[in-house]
Amino acid sequence: MSTTTRPLVIGNWKMNLDFVESVHLGQQIGVLLKNKPAEHTDVVVVPPFVDIRSVSSIVTSERIPVAVGAQHVNPNENGAHTGEISTSMLKRLNVSWVLVGHSERRSMYAMDDAVVASTLRATVRSGLQGVLCVGENSAVRDADGQGAFVQGQLESALEGLDEKFREQVTVAYEPIWAIGTGATASSEQISAMTTFIRQALRRLEMTDTRVLYGGSVNADNASSIISEGGVDGFLVGGASLKAESFCAVIQACNDCYAGKR
Numbered sequence: 148m149s150t151t152t153r154p155l156v157i158g159n160w161k162m163n164l165d166f167v168e169s170v171h172l173g174q175q176i177g178v179l180l181k182n183k184p185a186e187h188t189d190v191v192v193v194p195p196f197v198d199i200r201s202v203s204s205i206v207t208s209e210r211i212p213v214a215v216g217a218q219h220v221n222p223n224e225n226g227a228h229t230g231e232i233s234t235s236m237l238k239r240l241n242v243s244w245v246l247v248g249h250s251e252r253r254s255m256y257a258m259d260d261a262v263v264a265s266t267l268r269a270t271v272r273s274g275l276q277g278v279l280c281v282g283e284n285s286a287v288r289d290a291d292g293q294g295a296f297v298q299g300q301l302e303s304a305l306e307g308l309d310e311k312f313r314e315q316v317t318v319a320y321e322p323i324w325a326i327g328t329g330a331t332a333s334s335e336q337i338s339a340m341t342t343f344i345r346q347a348l349r350r351l352e353m354t355d356t357r358v359l360y361g362g363s364v365n366a367d368n369a370s371s372i373i374s375e376g377g378v379d380g381f382l383v384g385g386a387s388l389k390a391e392s393f394c395a396v397i398q399a400c401n402d403c404y405a406g407k408r
């Protein structure tokens with residue numbers, strides 16, 4: 148992790164937890180962060196759409212130091228898009244972050260690079276923070292093609308992005324073979340890809356962009372990855388569904404940043 152960038156930890160709850168369970172988890176996270184504040188770390192929780200209103204309400208009313216995100220958004224502003232949600236609907240619910248192009252959306256819901264690019268543009272133009280998710284599958288990794296693959300994803304989403312929106316973008320490197328599998332990438336693999344991604348971002352004049360890692364991050368491996376992997380934080384799936392493990396990941400980032408300042 149760099150010494151100057153505040154770490155960011157995002158919990159992606161995916162299609163888990165109804166609104167009652169979501170509120171409960173949000174409150175538990177609030178209690179743990181109150182008992183042990185993570186003042187150097189930005190935290191975002193990303194519930195399913197139908198839970199957002201409830202989670203936003205308790206975050207505001209109980210002053211829980213987390214922001215609320217959405218797992219996806221439709222790039223259109225309104226109209227005949229059955230089943231979809233717009234940026235303005237999210238903003239009305241105090242959402243400030245959106246995951247864009249998560250590998251599950253790309254692989255299961257036909258989100259190609261062009262749709263990812265238009266979704267990212269709609270996200271940042273509306274004033275929201277976009278988390279651009281990139282990462283290779285195991286076949287690409289086995290062929291040692293991860294660099295070119297991720298570079299293509301980055302360029303397709305970011306080339307031509309208006310300069311004024313660049314600071315609203317975070318990149319999450321999430322190798323597909325590590326997501327939800329328990330097969331976390333090694334610190335060496337993460338560090339190599341983080342360096343590569345930062346070089347690609349530099350060419351796109353995005354030197355300050357935070358780069359996160361996602362893929363089976365948990366309470367046990369977060370400390371070593373944050374100190375050795377060169378990332379600015381994590382996108383966490385499974386381990387974000389329990390307050391204790393999510394907050395342990397947050398504390399690992401917080402401790403690492405505090406120790407390096």
Ligand code: PEP
Nearest residue numbers: 326327361362363384385
């Ligand atoms: C994710 O879905 O973005 C993710 C990283 O999941 P997990 O932590 O469960 O691998």
